[in-house]
Amino acid sequence: MSTAPAPAPALEALGLAKHYPIRQGWHRPPRTVRALDDVSFVLPPGRTLAVVGESGCGKTTLARQLTLIERPSAGTLRIGGASPGDDEASLRRLRRRIQMVFQNPFASLNPRKTVSAILEEPLTIAGELDAAARGERVLELLGRVGLSAEQARRYPHMFSGGQRQRIAIARAMALEPAVIVADEPVSALDVSIQAQVLNLFMDLQERHGTAYVFVSHDLAVVEHMAHEVLVMYLGRTVELAPAAALFAAPAHPYTRALLATRPRLDARVRRTVVPIRGEPPSPLDPPAGCAFHPRCPEAVPRCRDERPALRALGDRRVACHLA
Numbered sequence: 001m002s003t004a005p006a007p008a009p010a011l012e013a014l015g016l017a018k019h020y021p022i023r024q025g026w027h028r029p030p031r032t033v034r035a036l037d038d039v040s041f042v043l044p045p046g047r048t049l050a051v052v053g054e055s056g057c058g059k060t061t062l063a064r065q066l067t068l069i070e071r072p073s074a075g076t077l078r079i080g081g082a083s084p085g086d087d088e089a090s091l092r093r094l095r096r097r098i099q100m101v102f103q104n105p106f107a108s109l110n111p112r113k114t115v116s117a118i119l120e121e122p123l124t125i126a127g128e129l130d131a132a133a134r135g136e137r138v139l140e141l142l143g144r145v146g147l148s149a150e151q152a153r154r155y156p157h158m159f160s161g162g163q164r165q166r167i168a169i170a171r172a173m174a175l176e177p178a179v180i181v182a183d184e185p186v187s188a189l190d191v192s193i194q195a196q197v198l199n200l201f202m203d204l205q206e207r208h209g210t211a212y213v214f215v216s217h218d219l220a221v222v223e224h225m226a227h228e229v230l231v232m233y234l235g236r237t238v239e240l241a242p243a244a245a246l247f248a249a250p251a252h253p254y255t256r257a258l259l260a261t262r263p264r265l266d267a268r269v270r271r272t273v274v275p276i277r278g279e280p281p282s283p284l285d286p287p288a289g290c291a292f293h294p295r296c297p298e299a300v301p302r303c304r305d306e307r308p309a310l311r312a313l314g315d316r317r318v319a320c321h322l323a
């Protein structure tokens with residue numbers, strides 16, 4: 001009996017890095033900020049990878065590499081099995097396979113265009129449908145995100161924040177991408193609306209098999225949405241684990257500290273958690289050894305000198321000497 005080959009991962013990152021040179025005046029040599037270093041993961045179709053960490057940890061830099069807004073300094077990226085080449089035509093081809101939903105639906109939609117024009121724009125650029133087919137597709141996209149045909153002629157300012165984010169999701173879905181990268185997609189919305197938009201994301205994933213990379217600082221959102229979680233600290237992966245396992249038993253001290261910052265009702269858990277202390281160090285001057293050691297409540301002398309490798313531990317990977 002022949003078995004069908006497994007589908008290609010929706011997204012694969014292998015050793016992705018992004019380094020920025022920083023000039024410090026004419027007489028001093030430029031320095032390098034390692035905003036992203038050696039980040040790897042595999043995201044299958046129809047699954048959600050959440051990327052978490054404090055601000056400045058490299059989440060947004062990673063999102064910019066994944067969506068081909070920037071090119072990485074090193075590493076390999078594959079979208080639906082294909083790697084972007086250096087020519088503009090190949091980048092354009094792959095960009096339609098990976099779309100982005102931004103944090104602020106008030107800024108991400110052109111206020112001078114109707115919803116219909118906003119949704120039609122990527123279809124026109126792709127150049128595959130005639131005007132009548134594009135019109136039908138716009139109505140179908142509106143229906144997907146729970147908006148009506150009458151709303152197609154309205155302008156973004158005539159919608160609430162939640163409705164605008166629905167329009168942004170419809171636009172991201174217009175070209176049937178393999179992956180949507182959503183950068184804090186509900187943090188600008190009222191709490192009462194957040195659940196509706198998250199449920200829409202999940203519903204669309206179930207129906208269309210789209211994979212998501214969810215960049216978020218909100219661990220309640222991550223727990224609700226993610227199949228797998230990538231925890232970043234100072235541009236590097238410190239833990240990559242299935243979401244249920246990570247929330248049940250975080251293996252890295254930084255993950256434990258992050259989880260400790262979310263409100264818990266369980267008094268037993270509250271007594272045992274360790275709150276995160278201090279500020280993240282500057283990426284221009286990262287600490288030697290484990291970058292987390294100045295803030296780590298479990299640090300041992302070895303942590304000051306030796307950077308821990310990212311090691312496999314069962315179904316997760318952890319970068320900690322003590323894990």
Ligand code: SF4
Pocket residue numbers: 252253254290291292293296297298299300303308319320321322323
């Ligand atoms: Fe803490 Fe050391 Fe583990 Fe780093 S390697 S997280 S400093 S225990």
